[in-house]
Every structure is written in structure tokens, then in C-alpha cells.
């Protein structure tokens with residue numbers, strides 16, 4: 275007797291149930307079409323991989339620019355990331371979103387990479403360094419740059435200062451700030467992507483933010499008449 | 500900086516990210532009502548996060564895209 279159709283349907287349902295909590299947590303649907311493309315690649319249609327490129331190349335390039343600061347390095351990171359993704363695609367199990375899996379590869383490429391001709395800062399950031407001092411780093415009043423509408427604050431110069439501050443951050447702090455505050459990853463996803471604990475993510479993120487705040491503060495202080 | 504300020508200073512990001520439990524949240528909020536120093540510090544950190552979130556980078560140059568696709572095609576075969 276042939277197996278009733280419901281058997282297959284059960285398998286399908288189980289897949290969906292497993293993907294369910296992730297989809298709910300993120301408030302977005304699991305992108306099943308990524309999975310379909312991956313299956314096509316793995317079933318012997320490597321050209322389908324270019325569809326994945328089209329979908330994610332811009333994102334990974336932006337990540338590279340944020341992490342490395344220049345096009346040449348971002349290009350290297352982009353190429354290395356997709357070469358590795360293609361190489362290891364068979365190992366992608368579909369439990370994670372493809373995007374997160376790709377960022378995991380990009381992050382590990384980035385950690386290993388040396389930026390061309392650029393000094394790579396390497397130091398621990400302690401909270402004590404960043405405690406606002408009484409001599410005016412944080413006044414009793416909210417500073418103007420935190421009060422004004424955001425669009426008034428976001429000048430070209432401020433954007434440049436932010437990029438500068440990012441480049442001055444040691445890589446392990448920079449990558450957490452970039453993932454959390456620029457790429458939109460949650461604490462949990464960042465921890466998973468970098469293979470560190472959520473406590474470590476929170477700790478590095480807080481230090482990195484305080485470091486950037488300090489740099490922005492210096493800039494706005496210097497501008498005061 | 501007193502003990503309340505120090506405690507808040509350590510947890511500020513978690514506060515802004517909504518990652519504190521109710522007890523910690525209540526402690527911090529009652530401190531914030533009284534302490535202008537921490538209020539100012541928090542506002543500057545909140546603004547820093549907003550500036551980070553709006554960080555934009557130039558889009559990918561056509562040349563970079565072309566090179567990537569060529570490289571991948573070479574590896575596909």
C-alpha cells in the first residue's frame with residue numbers, strides 16, 4: 275500500500291514548526307526562497323549561486339566598508355566571503371537564516387584580515403577610562419547635539435568623525451557595534467555570529483558606544499564658540 | 500560619581516536596548532529622575548546610537564561588482 279500523502283505533509287510541517295520561533299522572534303518570515311536557491315545550487319546548478327550574490331553582495335560590501343573603511347579592503351572581504359560561502363554551501367543546514375550564516379563567514383574573514391596599510395588598534399577598553407569626568411565631559415545639562423533634531427546633527431563632518439571613531443576602535447569592539455547598531459542584529463544573533471557569549475556582546479557594545487560618544491563629544495566641544 | 504551613577508553608567512546600553520529586568524529598570528528610572536548628570540549622560544549615549552544607526556556608506560562600485568561576479572563564475576566551473 276502506498277504511503278498516504280499525509281506522511282510527506284508531516285515532514286513539511288515539522289520543518290515549518292522548527293523555523294517558526296525564529297520567524298516569530300524576528301517579526302519577519304523565514305526567507306524560503308533563499309533555501310530554494312541553495313537547493314538548486316546543491317543539486318548541481320551552480321549558476322544559481324549568482325542569485326544569492328545579487329541578493330547579498332551590497333549588504334556584505336557595506337559591512338566591509340564599515341569594518342575596513344576603504345573600498346579595496348571591502349572588496350577583498352566581499353570576494354573572500356562569497357568564495358567561502360560557495361565552498362561551504364553544502365554544509366548550510368537551513369536552521370539559521372542564510373543571511374546570518376553569510377555574516378558569520380564575513381565576520382570570520384574580517385577578523386583574520388589585515389587592512390592594507392592601516393594601523394589596527396589593539397587595546398582593551400575599560401569603563402573607567404570612559405566615565406564622564408566632572409570637568410565638563412558630561413555637563414549637568416543635556417548637550418545640544420543630543421537635543422537637536424537628529425537631521426540637524428548629521429552633517430557630513432559628523433559622519434566623517436563617526437567613521438574615524440569606528441576605525442580607532444579595536445576590531446573586536448568595532449565588529450560588535452557594526453553588527454548591533456548598523457547591521458540591525460540582535461544581541462543573540464551577534465553572539466551567535468561571532469561565537470561569543472551574549473554577556474560579551476553587551477559588554478563590548480557598551481564600551482564601543484561610549485568610546486564613540488566620547489569622540490563625538492570631543493568634536494562638538496571643539497566646535498563650541 | 501556616586502554608587503548609583505556608577506551602576507547606571509554600567510547598565511546604560513542595556514537600559515536603552517530594553518534588556519533590563521523590571522527591578523533593575525525601576526532602580527535606574529528612580530535614579531534618573533533625581534540625577535541630571537546621568538540624564539545628560541544617557542541622552543548623549545542615546546544620540547550616539549542614533550548617529551550610528553544612520554551611518555551610511557557609499558554603494559558598491561560597479562567595478563567591484565563586476566570583479567566579484569567574474570571571480571565567482573570562474574569558481575563555478
Ligand SMILES: [Zn+2]
Nearest residue numbers: 503504534537
Ligand atoms: Zn547619577
